[in-house]
Amino acid sequence: MEKTIIDRPATRNSCVLCAPLGASIVFQGIEGCLPLLHGSQGCATYIRRYLISHFREPVDIASSNFSEESAIFGGKENLKKALSNLITQYQPRLIGVASTCLSETIGDDVRAILKEYRKENQGSPLPEMVNVSTPSYHGSHWDGFWKTVLAVVTQLSSQEEPVRQRLNVFPGLVSTADLRHLREIFTDFGISFSILPDYADSLDSDAWDNYHSLHEGGTPLSEIRAMGRAEFSLDLGQALTAEDSASGYLAKNSGVTRLSCGWPVGINESDAFFRLLSRISSQPVPEKYRQERSRLLDAYYDGHKYMFGKRAVVYGSPEMVAAIVSMLKEIGVIPVFCSTADTDFAGIEERVIELRPDFLIGSSKGYQISRKTGIPLLRAGFPIHDRFGGQRELLLGYRGTQRFFDHLVNVVIAGVQDSSPGGYAYV
């Protein structure tokens, strides 16, 4: 597979979303946190719409609500007023302030404004405040996500906490089912852990009897403060450098050992992940995961006749694409074109028409290509807003791979069935 950079004068139908969107997901995954976008109302509305369509939960995102005047003279007073309103109306434990294109362009110094606000309100009980710079012309939602994880750890972790035998986990933009599965795995190994962010409950909650002004669940602030005193940090996905990652910051400033592995998808990556946990915990891999691995292998044998030699186009986050490609190679599928945002959907469409793969794997945003070319799309990643339950699609571990593999085989079988003149009742 050769690397292709598509040369065009403008992006059409971008594969990436805006940076404060990634920041908002991270803030939603922290206990008692309210995201506040410093910019115009439209940014918050767009991001809320996107998150609600994927997660199907109410999502509150505040805005400092720029007017023409603030766009010219700066948004300092708007931001201070927004902070006061949020504190009065929501009583959050943390306000996560992400900048937007507009506030970055005019050069508002959000960190200095927060400092000034704290000084002006000395003596009043104030929540924690974290700020992150997320201009969308300088990064995607994945960049915004990782920058926010780094900002939260940099601004909240403390050296004054006691040392703990603990594992910090930075999983990236995985599904809520993946977060729950990770919790289950670490618990089964007897590992004390903190996952940041953890939006499994806040963005995929149970039914409410009463309206909650703030989401429930999320990484406890006490655990974030203690991250600098943990023994290990684990990055899932290997796209980040030490400088860009919270684990790198903790290693450099607090001596926390930095570990990383790919998303555990497929046999090889899952084996590496479980081996790592076995080493950290000095425990053998629990029997139930050995059985899941064995069932997955058996499914690979059974599904081989459908999958071998098939050709795939995969697009999405760098972590997800790398993991899925590793798994596809295990089952004899050839990834003919992969995109992690170095092209747009217009570019992907050109390659799909040229290469005629057997299926596409990626977010809902590839649906129009699928519809136009008749090539099936297996939805994975973010956003999935044209199917129900996209926020809780399990992908990680032997169990998640099993689910994904079953869906993939069925996509191929359905294609054979649908294109056969006589149809098949038995494939």
Ligand code: SF4
């Ligand atoms: S103006 Fe920038 S920050 Fe706001 S929605 Fe558009 S891309 Fe996102």
